[in-house]
Amino acid sequence: MNSRVPLIAGNWKMHKDCVEAIASAEKLKALCSGVYSDREIMIAPPFTALYPLSSCLTGTGIKLAGQNVYWAKEGAYTGEISAKMLKSAGCEYVIIGHSERRQIFGETDTDINSKIRASIEAGLAPVFCIGETDSEKENGKTFFVLDRQLENGLKDVPVSGVNSIVIAYEPVWAIGTGKTATPETAQKVHAWIRSFLEKKYGEALAKSVRIIYGGSVKPDNISGLMQLPDLDGVLVGGASLEPESFFSILRYNKL
DSSP: OOOOOOEEEEEOOSOOOHHHHHHHHHHHHHHHTTTOSSSEEEEEOOHHHHHHHHHHTTTTOEEEEESOOBSSSSSSOTTOOBHHHHHHTTOSEEEESOHHHHHHSOOOHHHHHHHHHHHHHHTOEEEEEEOOOHHHHHTTOHHHHHHHHHHHHTTTOOHHHHTTOEEEEOOGGGTTTSOOOOHHHHHHHHHHHHHHHHHHHOHHHHHHSEEEEESSOOTTTHHHHHTSTTOOEEEESGGGSSHHHHHHHHTGGGO
16 A cells, blocks of 8 residues: 555636635535545636635645646736745645646647746646547557656656656546546556656655546546556546535545
């Protein structure tokens, strides 16, 4: 049994205004009250809901994350949010490199690397997303793509910073599609990621970094995923929007 604390994270994406976000957080808080100390809970609401939710969730152990961040500390960057701003709004984590940011908004590996380094410097823990598309998978390029994303994303990140990162394997072909990687495929990829870290940073760090899975995670497939030795949690999209559904995922070993 490894000593890594499982992370169950919910990414609300562009859903819920402030009133709706607070109502969902209050429900989740009530469901989770005093239940689980052996796993970490994180939610990533829209930027507009971060500060009100930080007050709502004080003392609950439920952590907040930004869904994105900009690498500059401040300046004339209309519409952007810095790592310092996320920290001041109550965030401990930030999601970086999500496939929707890469594909819809054109973020490059270089952009993602800049965001990771800025977030670590500000004291935020990056949830660094990597993953291949359906065509890349079909053409046998999964590990080529992941190698490139990891190498470029972690460039010039100090070892102490890498230790704070959560790596999220999110195959693009599984996000919002209803398709989920089989436990065998997920374990194979997670073990490969850990071996990448071991070759680059050594065994001790590789064993300490959490590697989580995202891609159509639901209450009916969570238990199988969480049995895998190199899978340390999940990043949940649509199924995190309803507190009861997210709680069913959170209580995976009780299902």
